[in-house]
Amino acid sequence: MLDDVMIMVAPNGARRTKADHPQLPITPDEVAKAVLEARECGAVAAHVHARDARLHHTLDAGIYGRMLAKVSSAVGQSMIVQMTTEAVGRYSTAEQIDVVRALKPDFVSIVVREFVPDEASEPLAGDFFLWLQQKSVAPQFIVFSAAELSYFIDLKERGLVPFENPFLLFVLGRYSHDQQSTPADLEPFLEVLGARKWPFMLCAFGRQEAACMRAAVDAGGHVRVGFENNLFLPDNSLAHANADLVQIAADEVRAAGKKLMAAEEARGFLKRCLI
Numbered sequence: 001m002l003d004d005v006m007i008m009v010a011p012n013g014a015r016r017t018k019a020d021h022p023q024l025p026i027t028p029d030e031v032a033k034a035v036l037e038a039r040e041c042g043a044v045a046a047h048v049h050a051r052d053a054r055l056h057h058t059l060d061a062g063i064y065g066r067m068l069a070k071v072s073s074a075v076g077q078s079m080i081v082q083m084t085t086e087a088v089g090r091y092s093t094a095e096q097i098d099v100v101r102a103l104k105p106d107f108v109s110i111v112v113r114e115f116v117p118d119e120a121s122e123p124l125a126g127d128f129f130l131w132l133q134q135k136s137v138a139p140q141f142i143v144f145s146a147a148e149l150s151y152f153i154d155l156k157e158r159g160l161v162p163f164e165n166p167f168l169l170f171v172l173g174r175y176s177h178d179q180q181s182t183p184a185d186l187e188p189f190l191e192v193l194g195a196r197k198w199p200f201m202l203c204a205f206g207r208q209e210a211a212c213m214r215a216a217v218d219a220g221g222h223v224r225v226g227f228e229n230n231l232f233l234p235d236n237s238l239a240h241a242n243a244d245l246v247q248i249a250a251d252e253v254r255a256a257g258k259k260l261m262a263a264e265e266a267r268g269f270l271k272r273c274l275i
Contacts, residue, residue: 004261005253006222006269008045008201009038011242012168013228014057014088016111021231024053027210028070035071035079037038037243038226042250043081046071047109047224058090059095061102068105071167078263080270082107082140087114093121097128106136109169112152116160122221126160134160138270140201142169146188153192165198169224172204172212180206183215190219201271207232209245214252225249 018025174182181204202216
């Protein structure tokens with residue numbers, strides 16, 4: 001859809017704590033600071049998670065609303081803030097849908113296997129996807145394997161996904177101990193995607209994150225980096241901050257001969273994904 005590359009920062013995720021990295025941002029103030037630092041290095045979007053009083057991942061509308069408001073206030077119009085619906089084994093599909101309906105974010109991530117785990121769940125998911133389009137809430141559909149992408153394509157062909165150009169996120173690997181993604185992990189996704197010109201983004205785990213990002217850019221994709229998926233620099237040393245990983249991704253984009261997507265362009269991109 002566009003030659004310029006969107007860099008998204010995922011600064012915290014649902015699982016890690018400060019025991020994993022002392023600079024992992026958790027509170028709204030910490031997340032806002034990390035996102036602003038990432039912006040200075042080239043990020044134009046942020047995928048943020050909220051935590052409850054026990055530091056557990058939460059989809060509580062009140063808590064999450066305060067997180068989104070804090071980050072959005074900090075970045076103004078210079079970035080797009082994406083809300084997550086990730087269940088992490090704690091929430092039902094109905095609860096995931098309820099928080100999105102309550103907060104009506106501009107941009108939201110949807111894990112396909114959580115929203116449509118079986119045939120019985122298809123009507124509820126289909127109605128929700130149509131609601132997203134009607135309310136101009138831009139979704140990004142997350143798939144963890146080529147098989148999940150095939151299933152998503154089937155949903156699209158059967159009319160349950162109303163978007164002409166759905167925005168995808170390919171996750172290379174799993175949330176598991178010492179997961180190490182490689183650039184070759186992208187190939188099965190691209191094979192299934194085939195000639196479809198749907199926009200996609202990539203996130204990867206472990207020390208080859210930068211190499212995976214370059215593979216995504218070379219294939220015409222966008223990139224997501226940050227402490228949610230990776231804590232390390234290419235030389236195997238611990239990154240000091242999320243901004244370090246964003247800077248490396250930005251360098252890879254430029255080395256590939258492409259430009260970083262700006263905020264106004266990113267908003268236009270998301271509007272086209274809603275058609």
